[in-house]
Amino acid sequence: MGRAPCCDKANVKKGPWSPEEDAQLKEFIEKYGTGGNWIALPQKAGLKRCGKSCRLRWLNYLRPNIKHGEFTDEEDRIICTLYATIGSRWSIIAAQLPGRTDNDIKNYWNTKLKKKLMGKFTPDYQGKISSFSATLSQSLPNLSQLCKDNLNSFYTPTKSLSGFESSSLPQNFLYNNNDIPSFTNQCSYYPQNQVGLMDLKYYPVKDQNMLMFGGNEASCSSSDGSYSQISYSKDVKPEEGRFQGFLIEENKKIMLDYGKINSDDPLNTFSDDHEKANGIFDNSQLQYDLEEVKELISTGDGNNMFFLNYEN
DNA sequence: AACATAGGCAACCGCCGCCAC
DNA sequence: AGTGGCGGCGGTTGCCTATGT
Structure with missing residues (x-):
């Protein structure tokens, strides 16, 4: 047997709210409050509406200090x-x-x-980014399962990786360590605007409140031969406006760095010059790193490609 | 002017987690 | 400890308006 509906669907009004109904609801709540019970409220207020509908109308439209209009x-x-x-x-x-x-x-x-x-991308970049995101998104079920299956066997740093301090991983952590579950995925990348393929090997790293994925063996165009893979930290504050990422170098050390982009290589997450990241967003009013935008335009299913919160 | 299409937005639906019983 | 009800949330729908043909 299914669950009882919250209200009698046959006897409740649906659709847009009239000014009279608005006034009725507003007056009632200002006078008596919600009483902590939205389901009972419409009857008390004399409205032929579902409690949920009243709640929504109040929260989204009628309650005080609601701001409408253009976003800044x-x-x-x-x-x-x-x-x-x-x-x-x-x-x-x-x-x-x-x-x-x-x-x-x-x-x-x-x-x-x-x-x-x-609109900030050329059509060419839009296509590349979409396909890049799609490829990576396909990895998500595998990554998620990997995490569920191996929660206890992740490498846990002795101190938090969240923040800007460098943190060393044990020698051979990233290589030849069969205890660490990993997941390899081949995906497209775009060095110097050319399409190529690379194998990304993901190693989950357990931090205080999240799992972060570092990688190695990424084909890399940087002159110092560093390997790179973006990971995200929950500690990045909005006002900082960018992500942190892992830069995994040949000496097997891991340090946190900004995920920046290179002007001629917009989909390569690390440039040779980690301090310069103007790229295709130069002179635009909105300044976003490429990695942010990749997230922004990804499938929209709520999943972040490399971000998995395991708090629960 | 009439119709088609796209855009914007309010509202609904259904799932999930919390909490009281 | 188990169950059911409610609030909260994100995804989706559908209506209205604007724009294009």
Whole structure:
């Protein structure tokens, strides 16, 4: 037997709210509050609406200090950064933007902001990025399963990798270590705007509150022969506006670095000069790192390609 | 002017987690 | 400890308006 509906569907009004209904709901809540029970509220307020509908109407439209209208550049930046960090957790994103509702932000993202960002790429890059994201997204089920199966066998650093301090991994951690589960995936990359293939080998690293994936054996065009793979830290603050990433070097040390892009190699996550990252976003009003944008335009299923929170 | 298509947004649906019983 | 109800959330739908043909 299925669960009982929250209200009598046959006797509740659906569709847009009339000004009269708005006034009725507003007056009731201002007078008596919600009483912590939305299901019972409509009857008390004399409304022929479902409790959930009342709740939504109040939260998204009627409650005080709701901000409607254009989003500012600063709000854009916050939304993009948070989306890239935590995905489509609209309520959390909304909590960072006073007066904005999760529904508003979700609509804004889906209808405008995503396109605004996409417009910053040439069609050629858009295609490449889409296919890059798609390839990586295919890895997700494997990565997720890998994590579930091997939660206890990840390498755990003695100190947090979140932050900007360098942290050394044991010699041979990344190579010839059969105890560490790994997952290899071949995916496209675009050195110097050419399409190529590389094998990415992912090693989950257990940090305080998340798993981060470092990699090696990535074909790399940097002159110092370093290997590179982006990983993300939950500690990146929105105002920093960019991600941290792993730079895994030949000497098997791991250090945290910014994931930056190179002007002539927009999909190579690390340039020879790690301090310069103007790239194709140069002079644009919105400054986003490529890795952020890859997240932003990824499938939109809420999964971040290399980000897996295991707190629960 | 009429119709088709796209865009924007409010609202609904259904799932999930929490909590009271 | 198990169960059911509710609130919260993200995804999706569908209506209205704007724009294009």
